[in-house]
Amino acid sequence: MKHSIVLLPGDGIGPEIVEQARLVLVAIAERFGHEFTFSSQQIGGIAIDETGDPLPQATVDACRSASAILLGAVGGPKWDDPSAKTRPEAGLLRIRKELGLFANLRPIKLFDQLADASPLRADIVKGTDILFFRELTGGIYFGESGSSGEGEDETAFQSMTYSRSEVKRIVRMAAQAARGRSNRLTSVDKANVLEPSRLWRRVAAEVMAEEFPDVNYDVVLVDAMAMHLINRPADFDVVVTGNMFGDILTDEASMLPGSLGMLPSASLGESGPGLYEPIHGSAPDIAGKGVANPLATILAAAMMLRHSMSLNEEADLIEAAVAEVLADGLRTSDLARGDSESAVGTEAMGAAVVAKIAK
Numbered sequence: 001m002k003h004s005i006v007l008l009p010g011d012g013i014g015p016e017i018v019e020q021a022r023l024v025l026v027a028i029a030e031r032f033g034h035e036f037t038f039s040s041q042q043i044g045g046i047a048i049d050e051t052g053d054p055l056p057q058a059t060v061d062a063c064r065s066a067s068a069i070l071l072g073a074v075g076g077p078k079w080d081d082p083s084a085k086t087r088p089e090a091g092l093l094r095i096r097k098e099l100g101l102f103a104n105l106r107p108i109k110l111f112d113q114l115a116d117a118s119p120l121r122a123d124i125v126k127g128t129d130i131l132f133f134r135e136l137t138g139g140i141y142f143g144e145s146g147s148s149g150e151g152e153d154e155t156a157f158q159s160m161t162y163s164r165s166e167v168k169r170i171v172r173m174a175a176q177a178a179r180g181r182s183n184r185l186t187s188v189d190k191a192n193v194l195e196p197s198r199l200w201r202r203v204a205a206e207v208m209a210e211e212f213p214d215v216n217y218d219v220v221l222v223d224a225m226a227m228h229l230i231n232r233p234a235d236f237d238v239v240v241t242g243n244m245f246g247d248i249l250t251d252e253a254s255m256l257p258g259s260l261g262m263l264p265s266a267s268l269g270e271s272g273p274g275l276y277e278p279i280h281g282s283a284p285d286i287a288g289k290g291v292a293n294p295l296a297t298i299l300a301a302a303m304m305l306r307h308s309m310s311l312n313e314e315a316d317l318i319e320a321a322v323a324e325v326l327a328d329g330l331r332t333s334d335l336a337r338g339d340s341e342s343a344v345g346t347e348a349m350g351a352a353v354v355a356k357i358a359k
C-alpha cells in the first residue's frame with residue numbers, strides 16, 4: 001500500500017528521534033511490501049530562522065495532502081525571548097488548529113520490562129493502562145490574550161473558553177473508546193472554580209446520559225486527579241479532559257511507565273490526516289548528544305499506522321519490537337535510573353528496534 005508521510009522534525013532532539021522512527025517505518029515497509037514516501041517540512045524554531053514564520057504555508061500545504069504527519073518537537077532557549085514577535089510553539093498550536101486536530105490521544109501504558117524504571121513503587125504502577133483524551137484545539141491555549149500597563153501596573157491575561165460543541169465531540173470520542181476497552185470514562189475538570197469547566201461538566205453529563213448510558217462514568221477535579229494518578233493509577237481506564245489539564249496530567253503520568261521519553265500521542269480530527277508525536281518537548285538539555293530516547297516517537301509511528309492507515313499488524317509489530325528490546329535490557333539514559341554508564345544512545349536504540357522488525 002502507498003502512503004505519503006510528512007515529517008516535521010522541528011527543534012532540539014526532534015530531528016534525532018524522528019530519524020529513528022523513519023528508519024523503523026522503512027523497515028516496516030520492507031517487511032510488509034508497503035510504499036511509504038517521506039517529505040520533510042519545517043516547523044518551530046528552525047522555521048522561524050529560515051522563513052520568519054513557525055508554520056510556513058508550504059508546511060501546511062504538505063500536511064493537508066499527506067496520509068499522516070510525524071512530528072518531533074519544537075522550541076528551545078534560542079527562541080525564548082519573551083519580547084520576540086513569535087515563538088516555535090505557536091507553529092505547533094496553529095497546525096493543530098488548521099487541521100482540526102481536536103482530539104489528542106495519549107496512552108499511558110506500562111511495559112512490564114520497565115517496572116523498575118518508574119520512580120514509583122512497582123506495586124503502585126502495576127496494571128496501569130490509561131488512555132487520555134486531551135482536547136487539543138480549544139481552551140486556554142487558544143484563548144484571547146493580551147497585556148497592558150507598565151511597571152508595577154503591568155498586567156497580562158489569557159482567557160479560557162469552551163463551547164458546547166467542542167465538549168461534545170471530545171467526550172463522544174472518548175466514550176466510544178471506553179466502550180472498546182474497560183467501559184469506564186473519567187472526566188477531569190475544575191468545575192468548583194472555572195465557568196468553562198462547569199459547562200464542560202454539564203455537557204459531558206448530558207452526552208453520557210443520552211448516548212452512553214452503558215459506560216461507567218465519573219468526574220474528578222483536576223487537583224485531586226494529579227494525586228490519584230500517582231496513588232492509584234491502575235483504577236483509571238479512559239480519561240477525558242481539557243487542553244491544559246491534559247497537557248500537565250500526562251507529563252505527570254509519564255512517570256508511571258518511567259520516562260517522558262516513552263509516551264506517544266495521536267492528534268486526530270473528524271477527517272483528514274492525523275498528526276503523531278511524542279508527548280515530550282525538544283529537550284534542549286540533551287539535544288545533539290545522541291542520548292535522547294527515540295521510543296516515544298517510534299511508538300507514535302505505530303499509532304500512525306494503526307489510526308491513519310489501518311495497518312494494525314504492522315503497529316502491533318512495532319510495539320512488540322519495543323517490548324523485546326526492553327526485555328533484552330536496552331535502556332537509554334532516561335530509563336537507566338542511576339546506571340547511565342550502561343545506557344545506549346538514540347541510534348543504538350532505534351537500530352535495535354529495526355533489527356527486531358527486520359528479522
Ligand SMILES: NC(=O)C1=CN([C@@H]2O[C@H](COP(=O)(O)OP(=O)(O)OC[C@H]3O[C@@H](n4cnc5c(N)ncnc54)[C@H](O)[C@@H]3O)[C@@H](O)[C@H]2O)C=CC1
Pocket residue numbers: 013017072073074075076077089092260261262277278279280281282283284285286291292293294296334
Ligand atoms: N510538543 C512539543 O513540541 C513540545 C515542546 N515543548 C518545548 O520544548 C522545550 C523544552 O521544554 P522542557 O520543559 O524542557 O520539556 P521537555 O519535554 O523537552 O524535557 C523535559 C525533560 O525530559 C527530558 N526528556 C524529554 N524527552 C526526552 C527523551 N525523548 N529522551 C530522554 N529525555 C527526554 C529532557 O531532557 C528534560 O530533562 C520548550 O521550548 C518547550 O516549549 C515542550 C513540550 C511539548
Ligand SMILES: CC(C)CC(=O)C(=O)O
Pocket residue numbers: 089092093247279280
Ligand atoms: C504547544 C505545546 C508546546 C504544548 C505542549 O506542551 C504539548 O502539546 O504537549
Ligand SMILES: [Mg+2]
Pocket residue numbers: 247248251279
Ligand atoms: Mg506538553
